[in-house]
Amino acid sequence: MSAPTVTAPAPPRSRSAKDVARAVFKRQETGLLGVIILLGFVVSLLNSNFLRTDNLYNVLQTVVVVGVIAVGQTFVLIAKEIDLSVGSVLALSAVTAGSVYGSGANPWIAMLAGIAVGGVCGLLVGTVVVIGRVSSFIVTLGMLSIARGLTQLVTGGLPQSMPSELSFIGQGRVFGGVPVSVIIFIVLVLLGQLLLTRTVFGLRVTAIGDNDAAARTGGIPVGRTRILTFVLIGLLAGLAGIIFSTQVGVAEAQAGTGYELDVIAAAVIGGASLSGGRGSIIGAFLGACLLGVLRNAFILLALSPFLQQLSIGLVIVLAALFDQGRQGNLRHLSPAALRQRFLSGR
Amino acid sequence: MSAPTVTAPAPPRSRSAKDVARAVFKRQETGLLGVIILLGFVVSLLNSNFLRTDNLYNVLQTVVVVGVIAVGQTFVLIAKEIDLSVGSVLALSAVTAGSVYGSGANPWIAMLAGIAVGGVCGLLVGTVVVIGRVSSFIVTLGMLSIARGLTQLVTGGLPQSMPSELSFIGQGRVFGGVPVSVIIFIVLVLLGQLLLTRTVFGLRVTAIGDNDAAARTGGIPVGRTRILTFVLIGLLAGLAGIIFSTQVGVAEAQAGTGYELDVIAAAVIGGASLSGGRGSIIGAFLGACLLGVLRNAFILLALSPFLQQLSIGLVIVLAALFDQGRQGNLRHLSPAALRQRFLSGR
Amino acid sequence: MTTTEKPAALEVAGLAKSFGAVRAVRDVSLAFPAGQVTGLLGENGAGKSTLIRLCSGEMRPDRGRLTLAGQEVSFGSPLEAIAAGVVVVHQEPLLISELTIADNLFLYDLGERPAYAAARRGENVARARELLRDLGMTDYLPDPATLCRELSAASRQMVDIVRALSRQPKVLFLDEPNSSLTHEESERLFSVVRRLRADGVAVVLVSHRLAEVFSIVDHVIVLRDGTFVAAGDPTEIHEQRAVALMAGERKRAVVAETVAERRDAVAHARDAEVALELANLSGEGFADVSFALRRGEILGMSGLVGAGRTEIAEAVIGARRISGGRVLVGGRPARISGPGRAQKLGIAYVAEERRTEVFHAQTVGYNLTVRILSTLGPFGFVSARRTNAAARELTRRFGVKTASTEAPITSLSGGNQQKVLLARALAAKPRVLILDEPTRGVDVGTKAEIYATLRELAHTEGLAVWFISSELEEVVELADRVVVVRQGRLTLDAPNTAGPQPIVAAAMGSTEG
């Protein structure tokens, strides 16, 4: 008797080089890299400074803070959660480090204290999300306010000086001009990609975001993994706060305001799905770079800053539409489908 | 016809006064009203100015802008969508009205143009969400940037004067001191509640947010209803823009920055669920009032605004936790459940 | 209960579990013998899946004890159960779509190994290939490096099965493992089951495909309404007896009552006008389907799960694309662009899963009236008074047991929720009613009530009813006329007077040609 539902599956075969090439082509990352290269090419035609190595380092340096948090946000989005509090947590971590240092502590202790505060914020958020069963949107919306309020309480609204011993993090350059923060960023991206795709933790995150019930019955500690994901983004936001504040040597209470949207934009442009399960750290890196290149291009070409804001919005929407198309979710817009729709009288 | 062969069930009875009382007690709105009254009582003990009518009108007047949009956001949340672009759309509408007036048009035409621009923004968002199948979080995140960019392009960054003929909207008082904007707000809340609970449109919005698939097989025009919901919030954001700018007589390009989170907070505190299907316009009104009273209390009691920010964050999280508890989703935290959990050695 | 000579691998005593008002499992005591295949039989909602969840650590029983190989056990999580050798293949394959087959096969590793450990994904692929080779199932799955999101429903089920087999179970529960497998694939699965039996594993098989079940079982257990009914070997509890035990007595009486009536109905319907006609309808999942539905007629559509029945119904109401053929409503060709249009043409549809049809956060009244909102007031307004009146009338007419129309829908039992769905569809006074699996998860008594309601409506008001059902008995009992779908094509269209045999034959395709 033949199969009523499925045609006989193709025999298992190793993937040929062509398959691999096709798979690479279909990846979000490749498309994004293509867009960045194209954009860079156009900009460099108009302003030859664009391709100077120090400008490229510069572009990277401007995206480090958003990019580092986007690494964490990708994990959070893959776990089907969201973190809106990152901008405030960044500031809280930075001013904590600044004021711990100001109270006489060792600069390194101050730095660790700042990063730890970020982790604690993530822990609190994760705990409320998991134990209180409140959507992470709400919890982190609350944390956005709470952390900012704490930041201002800590500082009284005034900038805190950061230890000059740490200024190499934000300002230092090594190997003939590569900014230290860029190296930290790239290392984190590589570690993040490894963590996501090559460790038990990363696969657990994918599992809980993709199918919570299956993960649960598969024995994955769903709650703990979810909490750890928030701790991870908290720590990364804390680190981003340190980088941000050592760039200029002061931690400001209003640092990072509004960054949540930039961070989410970078992760989503990089292929992270708000419905969980899918995302790529390299993609988030490229997403952050795309935003950076766009901003840099506007500066280099001395275009109106208003156009910049407008086009970043467009890029976000277009990236999401492109992703839907790539996933085959826009077939209802194919000419055949539309023809049927209209012929049937609607 | 008669009931076929079924055993006669107990006929559904009319609700007794006690049932009604219990139902009222269990509503989110009642709890919220209680919280507001309690808070008001405490504040008035500490500062007798709180209960002066003009202060109460002031409180209401400060929440009008957020509250009017929260009416729309409640619809959007009930439809299981979200709109992050409201702050920018508000500004775009306001400056459009200002510059249409500036170019010599009749003040009323200018106002309608401004509100219409809000509706168009909503229409665009809704169309991309429905046809492009992109999550509304992303589309409105994009619109947040796009509308702000357009606002700045329209104004070149400069404030636009609003027609003085319209200043009664934001500044006028009638019936011995009741601000016109407060009256507009309250009328909109009542109309909104009516629209939500007593019209086909409102009940359809509930259906698509509660269960999209069932709404679809039930013959509800899901896509059209969803688009209309975005148009509604767009129009309300536009109207809020007019109120906002006539309050102060000028339309500024940075108006409404960051309002999206306040608006969502008001709607969620008022009982709208991010997972769709549930929400109340009266609740959103009370949510906005709670935020207003909190802010006013901080000013009257001369407490630190930093504490204000912190406590607003806490209120958001606590409101969500309270709602989860009310819905019985926190039974796993009951002493019995915890005892079982720990006795079983986990 | 009957004793077997083989020792029990897993015994349960006094097991009970309720979900709110629903008592899914009530005080069940039974044993699954080692080295035997036990058929766990019962109607939809009898509590089979719940029993399995209680045995495998996915749920905690309200009461009762579990004894594994003579030792009392209590599983805090599925992982503990698996470690003790109790493994489940679920009714719905529980897979992570974004991970590969190999990752899913070794999913339990993720729970067992520390979070910081390396994931060994490459190694897993090699291990998976080896595993499939050992089980002789290499041909039934694509390469283990494939993402599960790309798999067909059958392959997904297969992955779940292979995963269970890889855990070297002592007790293996198969909860409808063959529901989306072909006969050939089931056979392959059964050969693995036989091998496990030879190794002394207690295999528990749940399936509604009784013929397949009886081809392999050594021992049969029957559940009904959450209670234990009988156990014995298949010679003792043969297929007919099992069906009788599963159904209980009430239902028998109803069946007996209606067989006589049907002949009149069939004769009567023969000259009634055609309400809905499908003419060579084709689309994704089905092809060249033609049949006519007359007023006053109850048409039962049978077939194996996955035969494409849902697709046909969805195409008719415009929820799916049609690639060929026509739909005629009341004799006239109709272009049905969507369910809303279908409703205007007098066609009401109730989709197959209750879970996806109910508006969970709303009241009973809302759920009853949501399809007739525009008739409840002028100019797009909905009058509260008229809504209430309509809802009360519907609860009364369809015998929905509810405290009030303001009660949340979730407070109703499953059967009553199903009645609400039916009442909601009928509220719009349709001429044609399409029901997909109308009684899934409905208890026997309610089922009888629903059948009676449908007959009454058809035979007295001339409603044309087309229902899709996977339960053979339901089709035999309720339908005036039967159509059978196999692989997306109609293989039988006949009056329902010949009993189940021709239906089974047409569904399985054994007497084809």
Place this chain on the structure above:
Amino acid sequence: AACGGGDDSKAASGPSDVISGRPAPTDQKPSSQVKVAMIGFANNPYWVSVKSGADYANRVLASRNGKVDWIVAGDNIDVQTVSSAIKGADAQGYKGIGFFIAGEGNCADIKTLSAKGNKLGAYNTLFDCVGSSGGTVNYAQEQYKAGQTAAKEMIKATGGKAGKVGIIVSQFTAPGSEQRRKGFVDGLQGSSLTLVGQGVEAKDSASNTFTAAQNYLQSNSDLVGIYATAGGPFGAAQAVAAAKKQDTVKVIGFDITTENIDAIKNGSMYGVIGQDAFGQGYNVAIQLYNAAVTGKNPDQVSQEAEAPFVTKDNLAQHDPSSVPLGTPGAS
């Protein structure tokens, strides 16, 4: 009660002598206590100076049956937030209300409350509508003129060389920052300096200013100056120092703050323009008190604050740490 972190004690102690060279409190004694609210924010060092001015005024008026409270309006610096703080202050019975004017929109409040008999004073930016709406005082730097001063100094600092200048603003939508930018742009007319684009926004953040400055330095090899109109100009100085271009790229910013003074001292910043932030608190509070007691507004509603240009050469007279609190020209 004072706001902003419970430093009541600090506010209460300190000098309370009338400062010469600034408006003096009236000799007329009020029959009942006159309360003045000073509304501001707390997001950068500018506010510390404004608040210390308000606190000083409180000490001065304490013996004259007057009281000055410092009120932080919130965290969004916009017309709406200021407006609701003004209304809140009115509801609490403050006779005089001094506030940071966030835009022309705040004149609507001046109009309604002045009509009720309140005395309103605006600081930070000069708006014609303050006087025409019945306000009592509008004390601020003439920002367009300050922009022109900055342009003149920039031309001087770059020694007439041809080259590019980058502009970093707070927000294009912030009126004060925008006037400073316009004055600068107009002031460069006819010189050999040209602008890179229209400027970039840094939202008063030193980090953003740093990034923006870095972008300018990278993309324009012929950059000779950076002009920062708002909070955190030392960020630009740090970027210049990091690129080791202190000698060729001159940074001009605003506000005499510790960070900026340090940057001037170490040579990474060429100079800053003061705006008498202390006086924005002190002068406004005293004049509101006077108007509330006497019922008379000052002769001149619109009052231009002293805006010294401070460089390494004249730092000694303007460094607040080396002159008495409240000295004109030291904030």
